[in-house]
Each structure stands twice: as C-alpha cells, then as structure tokens.
Amino acid sequence: MPSAVSSRGTLALLFGQRALMAVVTGLILVGGVWGSWGTAQYVMLTKGRERGTVVVADCSQDACTGPYRPVSAGSVARPRVRLDTSVGVRTGEVLTVVVKPGTDEVVRSGPAGVLYAWLPLGGALVLAGVVVAGGLRLRRTAWVMGGSGLALVTAAFVALH
Template identity: 60%
Template structure:
C-alpha cells in the first residue's frame, strides 16, 4: 500500500465483498429452504393419509379400468365402518390393471392412496426429488459440499427405495 493512499479504500472493498458474500448465502439459503418446503408440501397431501391411517377406511382395491391419469376398481373394506364401493387411484407406473393393492380412502372422497411401506415411500417421492435439487443448490450456491452430499444421498436413497418397493 502506498503511504499517501487512505486506508479506507481496502476497507470499503472488503465491506463490499462481504456484503456480496452475505447476499449470495442469503439467496441460496432461501432457495434451498423453499425447495425443501415445497418437497414436504407436495408429499404431505398423500403421506398424511397413509401415515395417519388410524380411524380411516382401509381395504384393498382391484384395478379394473385405467384412464389417462387415474385407475378405478371395486374397494373391498377391511376396517370397521368402511363400505364397499367404486374408488379411484392415481395412475402411476406401479399401478397395473388386474392387480390388487392395499389402500386407504381419503376422507370425504372416493379417492384412495396405497398404504403400507410402499404407500409411505411413494407418498414421500416429491421430497426425495426436492432433496436432490436442494443438494445442487447447496453445493453450488452455498459451497457446502458435505451437506450437499448428505442431501443428495438422502434423496437418492428415498427415490431408490421407492423404486425397489414398488
């Protein structure tokens, strides 16, 4: 540093670098949190019915007809107070015509979701995808590689376990 230059030039540069670093961390942290919240939000719609199934109608459905996005079939109740009727289940790669599946009825509707371990894992797949996306943001934006590997491993484990179960 030249003795004739004021010391504030370096200090203001350091301040601006610190402010930019803080802004990057705040923005990437916000994106990461939003991704994880969206994953939980997307999963909870079905997961609540599968995980908190006590007191809900449960039984089996034999898939007899499939359309573009849904399949339907007769519901055979196994819980007390449940009634047999025609129900609708979301069509996924795991739902096949002619197969029977253990299901839980969403209250107040004729929609069902798979129950048991396969249903729980299937319900949490959106969170698995969010974990994978968040790991990229954490690695690139926050530069926290260990946490990014943990997020990626958790998401990959969830998605793989679901694939193997279904």
C-alpha cells in the same frame, strides 16, 4: 481506507449470496414437504381412516379403478374407487389402500405407499443438494442431501415395481 470499504462490501455481498441461497434451499425443501404431505397424511396417519383393498379392474391414461373392500371398522364397501395410475399398478393386482375422506379416491398404503407419498421430497432433496453445493459451497451437506433424495426416489421406484 479504500481497501477496508472494499473488504466490507465483498463481505456483505458474500453474506447476501449465502443468505439468498439458504432461502432458496429452504423454499425448495418446504415445497417438497408440502407436495408430499398432501398424500402422506392419509398413508401415515391411518387411525380413524377407511382402510381396505382394491382389486384393479380397469386402467386409463390417468387413473385406475376397481371395487373397494373394507378391512377397517366403519369402512363402507364401494363398487368403484379411483387410484392414480402413476403408482405402478397392473390390472388384476390387489392393493392395500386408504380412502381420502369424503371422496371415492384412494391412495396406496403400506411401505410402497409411504415411499410414493414422499417422492416429491426426494426430488426436492436432490435439487436442494445442487443448490447447497453450488450456492452455499457446503459439499458434504450437499452430498448427504442429494444422496438421501436419490435413495428415497430409488426406494420408491423399487417398491412400486
């Protein structure tokens, strides 16, 4: 009889470990989507949003600025808008952008903007792949997740440079 109890206890621990690792993986992926959606919603859902171009005039340590020229109906020209410098921009470059509603902050649009917006999800996929491989022992799934994340990060890097 002791071996049956021990076997059930081991089975319960194994189930608990796998359940915990599945929850951790889910939280990592939800965090990646949450971190990405803050920017991705403006880049991907552009209908009704102000779209235009920015000529990068000046870059500081944390942001670049420049004049905004509208290309969508209802959009208003602005003498100066702000763009994060982490998006691989250079002074004098002309970028297509979407204006965040109610602000003078813009996000890069087009394929490079979409890839940049989903960059946090790419990092989360790589991290989740490690958790899936080590905690859930699902190596093929882990390789797919990690590889997808690495491909997304690499594509964003290439598109932005």
